[in-house]
Amino acid sequence: MNLIKPGRLYEGDTVGVFSPAWPVDKRGQFDRGIEKLKSLGLNVRLGEHTLAQHYYSAGTRDERLEDFHSLWADPEVRMLLMSQGGSTTNQLLDGIDYDLLRSDPKILAGISDGTTLLNAVHARTGLVTYHGPDVIWTFGQKMTPQIERNIVSTFFERKPIELRPNENWQHQLKPDLKYPGWRCLREGRGTGRLVGGHIRILANTILAGYGPDFEGTILFLEGTDDVARTHSFITALRLHGVFDSVAGVILGWFEGSELEEKELSRPVSEAFLEETEDYDFPVLEIGELGHYVENYVLPIGCRATMDATMKRISLDEAPVT
Numbered sequence: 001m002n003l004i005k006p007g008r009l010y011e012g013d014t015v016g017v018f019s020p021a022w023p024v025d026k027r028g029q030f031d032r033g034i035e036k037l038k039s040l041g042l043n044v045r046l047g048e049h050t051l052a053q054h055y056y057s058a059g060t061r062d063e064r065l066e067d068f069h070s071l072w073a074d075p076e077v078r079m080l081l082m083s084q085g086g087s088t089t090n091q092l093l094d095g096i097d098y099d100l101l102r103s104d105p106k107i108l109a110g111i112s113d114g115t116t117l118l119n120a121v122h123a124r125t126g127l128v129t130y131h132g133p134d135v136i137w138t139f140g141q142k143m144t145p146q147i148e149r150n151i152v153s154t155f156f157e158r159k160p161i162e163l164r165p166n167e168n169w170q171h172q173l174k175p176d177l178k179y180p181g182w183r184c185l186r187e188g189r190g191t192g193r194l195v196g197g198h199i200r201i202l203a204n205t206i207l208a209g210y211g212p213d214f215e216g217t218i219l220f221l222e223g224t225d226d227v228a229r230t231h232s233f234i235t236a237l238r239l240h241g242v243f244d245s246v247a248g249v250i251l252g253w254f255e256g257s258e259l260e261e262k263e264l265s266r267p268v269s270e271a272f273l274e275e276t277e278d279y280d281f282p283v284l285e286i287g288e289l290g291h292y293v294e295n296y297v298l299p300i301g302c303r304a305t306m307d308a309t310m311k312r313i314s315l316d317e318a319p320v321t
Helices: 029-037 061-073 091-095 098-103 114-125 135-139 145-156 199-206 227-239 266-276
Strands: 014-020 044-046 078-083 107-110 129-131 161-163 181-186 187-199 217-223 246-254 283-290 298-300 302-305 312-315
Touching: 014 061, 014 107, 029 044, 029 135, 044 061, 061 078, 061 091, 091 199, 091 217, 098 114, 098 181, 107 114, 107 199, 114 129, 114 199, 114 298, 145 161, 161 227, 181 266, 187 199, 187 246, 199 217, 199 227, 217 283, 217 302, 227 266, 246 266
Parallel strands: 014 044, 014 078, 078 107, 107 129, 187 217, 217 246, 246 283
Antiparallel strands: 129 298, 161 312, 181 283, 187 302, 302 312
């Protein structure tokens, strides 16, 4: 399948905001996110059911699909941005008009449960999708200059991008939390297409039959489960053959991974290295990927190089046209 990149954003372009899973439960942050998007020179259009609620989802499956398709079909909308994640995005996968998406490439961005949509759309259409930003937890939060610059560079400019540790890294809920910085967990250098996201959601997407092709990829992973459950998902990926062909792995921030029984707990990175001890692909750990931390934009499908030894990540091509 040929790689398809959407066009860059220009001042005055319209962003379509939709809720593929959870209803908007943090209206203050949501509103701040909308204002931040406008401050970047963008117009904002909400899907009809973006603020709706159907039990634990923002509208029924059909209503959420209607929002997604109507925003995509709108010629003025050049970017579709998720309000936040949740648990039910996978309900949409077999109802999406993938031909529509392929016929008019647009920027699709989100995180968390959005892992499902980002990887499935890329796998079914070849369209580059963008892991990292959403309305509530990115644009609705305080944004450090380094992260804002990365977002602007990714969506408004046509050039390769170098990623470095965020000097102003801070946990969104625990500002006193200390961050050790990027760590080389297994030396080496790898180049390949980026794929990945939330490890549990990625495993779920694979189970549904909408997972990406992992051959020669740079796989990035984050999560929100404790280390024991996360280890089980790492094992599932290994048994599925995911690690047989990856060129490298980027591990992010695994929120809530420590077990209550502290004597039984350990870092996710340690569990990952144990589970993949028979492999030699490089592994780099970074803090700008995950929940309750500021995320760099990682374009799924874009060619990237990671150097775990030198602690460097670069996008080797412009993420937009």
